[in-house]
Amino acid sequence: PVDALDPYLPDLRRSLRPYWSVVRSGVERRRAARAIMDSAQKGVLDLPARYLHPPFENFLAARLSATPVTPNQITVLTAILAFTATYLFATGGYGWALVLALVTNVLDGVDGKLARVKLKTSRFGDLLDHTLDVTFEFTWYLALGWGLSGGDLRAPLFLVGPALILVMLGTRAVSGVYKSLTGRQIHDHTAFDRAVRLVAGRRNIYVMLLLGGYLMDRMAEAFVLCLVWGIVTLAVYKVRAFMAWLGRDRG
Known part of the structure; x- marks a missing residue:
């Protein structure tokens, strides 16, 4: 029976019950279309x-x-725009790079919604999306470090990029450990986790920090702040994983 189905969908990080709609008019069609679009929205996300x-x-x-x-x-279009932003970050075109980064972050949510709405989800599409996401995001930080340091590979500002990548890889690893211990994602296991996810160090948050830095003519400081915020996020995740390991995570 439908009532026996678990409404929680791990991929969407939300509960969603089955529904049906009779469509006899334009108004009902638009209402059904909105319901379908709403059901394609992920539940737990960052603020942007x-x-x-x-x-x-x-x-x-x-x-x-x-x-x-x-x-x-x-x-693919999203990746093309994102790698164009990489070039601009490396060559000092920070304003246009951030514009493309903002567009990229929006489009990154469109492909998934479109796949769910059109019932065209696939393992290949998911792999393509996640592979390109990680790749272009990491190139942003390396390119930004290159641009801000003037291409000096030994400069502290250049090293911020690789350091931020390592922190993000560490965060992913800790998230995996947490899931293996609890069976749930660290982003939405508890109300505290959901609150942390709103501001956790991830691409959308980093782009907003960089945008603020650009508007205040403090790009270098904003880049360092991204690293600091990533370290804070990693520390919080480590504490949550440790609590899970101790068996004190009651959800």
């Missing part, structure tokens, strides 16, 4: 992805759903 991106994502996904455009095509 939760409050700023959805209107743009929904607008694009709704219109693209009626076209032959595929989610994987959006993924």
Whole structure:
């Protein structure tokens, strides 16, 4: 029976019960379309992805759903824009690089929504999306370090990039340990975890910090702040994993 199904969807990090809708009019069709789009939204996200991106994502996904455009095509387009931002970060074009980074972060949510709305999810698409996401994000930090240091590989500012990448890899590793211990993702196991996820050191948050730094003519300081915030996030995750290991994580 439907009532016996677990409403929690790990991939969406939210509970979502099955529903059906009778469509007899244009109003009912639009209502059903909104319900489908709402069901494609992930539950636990950071502040930009939760409050700023959805209107743009929904607008694009709704219109693209009626076209032959595929989610994987959006993924590739997103990567092209992202790697263009990499070049701009490396060459000192920080303003346009950040514009492309903001667009990239929005489009990164469109391909997944489009796949869910059009029922075109696939393992290949998921692998393509995550592989490109990680790759272009890491190149951003290396390129930014290169640009801010003037290409000096021994300069402290250049080393911030590799350090930030190592911190992010550490965060991913700790998240994996937490999931193996609890069976749940560290992002949404408890109310505390969900609150942390809103501001945790991740790409959307880092881009907002860098944008603030650019507007205040403090790009170097903002880049260092990203690293500091990443270290704080990693420390919090380590504490949560340690609590899980001790068996004190009651959820």
